[in-house]
Amino acid sequence: MSTESLADPLSPVAARPVGSLRLQLALGLPLVTAGVLLAIEWTLDSLDTSPEGLVRLAGLVVVISAAQWLLLEALLLRPLRQLAQGCEAMVAGAHTVGWSEPGEAGAVLSAELGRIGHAVEQTRTRLSQQDHEVRELRRELGQQRQLLQEAHGALEAQKRELASLARTDSLTGIANQRAFDEALRREFKRAQRLRGPLAVAVLDLDQFKEFNLVHGTDEGDAALQRVAGLLSDRFKRDTDVVARLGGEEFVALLPGVGVSEAQGVLELLRDELRALRLPDGRGDLTLSVGLAAFSPTHPYLSAQALLQAADEALYIAKHAGRDRMSLAA
Structure with missing residues (x-):
């Protein structure tokens, strides 16, 4: 088997998935974020459809999407890119190695497979850590949502109290x-x-x-x-x-x-x-x-x-x- 037959199918595999994943995330994150924010606003009955409210919502979508993008870039895309580069380096090394002897070819292939296995294990460990971090992030988001609902309830209570005070005489307690x-x-x-x-x-x-x-x-x-x-x-x-x-x-x-x-x-x-x-x-x-x-x-x-x-x-x-x-x- 020639080195060209190994290199040709590996090159597109190493280059395309990471770029495709980045494109999907770039398109999907803002849509998902906007959907989540609209659902929260609708649940809290505080959706503001005025131009100022839509601008504020768009700003939140941009900020949250950017933060998610940076987090995914650091925790997922960068390790995948490094793995892809390792695969490309392996393919490039295969071109330079002259597999003239069967024993030498077996040793080189065994070494490369060992490196791939080590890289896969590292990737699995990183994905496990990222999964744990995602669960923690979801838990924190749930707590933040609960705090937001409590703050919204307290604000509504204060509004009702202020409305009552605006219609009540402070000294006697009867209507003003x-x-x-x-x-x-x-x-x-x-x-x-x-x-x-x-x-x-x-x-x-x-x-x-x-x-x-x-x-x-x-x-x-x-x-x-x-x-x-x-x-x-x-x-x-x-x-x-x-x-x-x-x-x-x-x-x-x-x-x-x-x-x-x-x-x-x-x-x-x-x-x-x-x-x-x-x-x-x-x-x-x-x-x-x-x-x-x-x-x-x-x-x-x-x-x-x-x-x-x-x-x-x-x-x-x-x-x-x-x-x-x-x-x-």
Whole structure:
């Protein structure tokens, strides 16, 4: 057998597989990476299809694919290339060896087969190490994914908490003006559509600045919290909304309640607050109330007009001597 018959079939085998594998990896890694990232984003319900989101996703695909490429190049392709070079060197050595004697040819072939066996064993060891490293990498990726899901859950919880804080008065814990305005617009449209009653009461603590000067701001804050507690206890239907508009001013939104019914409940509330004396017994709290109600027989053009009517009624109650209720005209 001539050396040419050995060299010709080995040369393409040594050159083609590594290059073909590199091409397959170069084409496949970005596609697989993009698929994995899209699956994760879709699972977490955070897929952003905007141009900025797609650019960010493409950047992640490039970075992760490059990192995988470098890892595979160092752990797999380079050893394969070295093996291919060894095979080429063996073939080149076969051309230079003059196998003129059978014993000499057998010794050379045995030596070359020994080298091939050693190279195969080294490659097997390296592949085993790489398989172990791949399993470790998968385990770390699983841990990172779990951490990412936990961080996503914590972020969603923080978002919900911030949304709640944006609609809640920090001192009293009841709704703030933003939440009340939204509820007023919603309930006013519903009352117009259903032609049902809707009462709005604006409540203001009388002479509260003097109260703070005499008893201190801490006791003033406690008084505001007492008023908020009474309002929440008195108006506890799912549709009722009580809110603090600011300072010592509160408001109650009562869907489905007419003027006479609202008036009776608010008078009882004023009596309860008056009886709620300070812990040291040095004073009491009183409320002035302005009440307005929407009904088919007494309509208002807008939710703001209804609230303005209650404000004007409160102004009348204040100037009539405080500690009383006034009805909108």
